[in-house]
């Protein structure tokens with residue numbers, strides 16, 4: 083009956099987690115999946131979340147279905163985080179926002195929407211990008227292409243090639259963009275470059291789809307949303323998927339959002355309705371527990387302020403690890419350029435190690451990176467960074 087079903091090769095990121103957990107090496111270090119670990123190598127529960135959880139736990143409340151679009155407070159939290167608390171488009175009711183099952187759920191609903199209502203549209207992702215971008219859009223029968231993005235030789239962005247490529251695209255083609263903290267390269271665009279990108283998108287009448295999964299880990303909450311808000315200022319139609327997995331450290335609660343900025347209130351109503359219809363036919367409604375945590379933290383002024391401070395503390399620890407790793411590697415291999423480590427932004431560093439070198443780190447040292455050489459810098463801490471740097475120096479020297 084099922085003998086013709088293909089074996090699943092596993093996910094290059096999630097599969098790595100399983101291998102890491104099964105590894106008995108006492109010195110093993112997990113630099114694979116994009117998860118923030120604290121200085122003690124522990125996945126934190128944020129203090130603002132602890133308070134929210136206590137409010138949810140007492141008094142304990144029933145767990146009815148949520149609306150298809152999720153809790154209004156979750157949706158409002160997404161909108162104010164992405165567009166700014168006083169954004170005119172929010173006052174004018176021009177944003178259709180649903181709470182989703184993480185950023186992945188947001189991308190899936192967005193991909194289904196594009197397939198259903200823009201059937202001729204192709205979706206172009208950066209080369210390289212987060213692998214699941216391709217799987218999610220292809221899984222919704224959207225044709226996926228790649229736009230030039232990362233220059234491995236110079237650890238930089240192929241900006242001119244990227245723009246030239248966008249100039250060849252057709253009206254309503256979707257371009258999937260990382261507003262900050264690019265995954266997997268960590269290489270972000272400057273504000274001037276974003277302005278140029280958005281001008282080309284406007285001129286070619288492309289559809290920008292911005293996936294922001296690390297807001298607050300780059301510069302700050304508002305700066306990290308520059309591209310989003312600039313697109314709004316330009317009056318562009320815009321899709322934004324966001325994730326609270328990393329910046330609320332709520333990975334397993336599956337909380338995110340999908341927002342669509344529309345030209346008129348009528349179009350907003352139409353889009354919002356179809357987003358709801360799409361949710362209903364995929365997973366019906368989002369999870370309530372995580373949604374309530376988001377609602378409480380995002381809408382309680384004191385908790386929101388505490389949350390921002392906790393995100394910036396995570397951001398700053400990652401930045402400190404970048405500088406430390408760079409200095410240790412420079413000391414060990416003086417003739418090699420490690421500037422990329424501190425030029426890159428957010429949770430990831432694209433180390434440029436070869437697949438063989440990545441494999442040696444794993445097999446000989448128990449250090450896990452994604453096979454494309456992406457390192458989750460948040461897995462580093464003062465206890466393991468010398469071990470990691472020494473191992474990297476060893477494999478780089480041979």
Ligand SMILES: Cc1[nH+]cc(COP(=O)(O)O)c(/C=N/[C@@H](CC(=O)O)C(=O)O)c1O
Nearest residue numbers: 095115116184185186212265295325327338
């Ligand atoms: C750019 C991006 N977008 C969306 C997601 C999905 O987030 P979620 O809210 O958990 O559904 C992730 C997760 N990335 C990390 C984990 C994963 O691969 O699922 C990663 O790149 O390691 C991203 O890196």
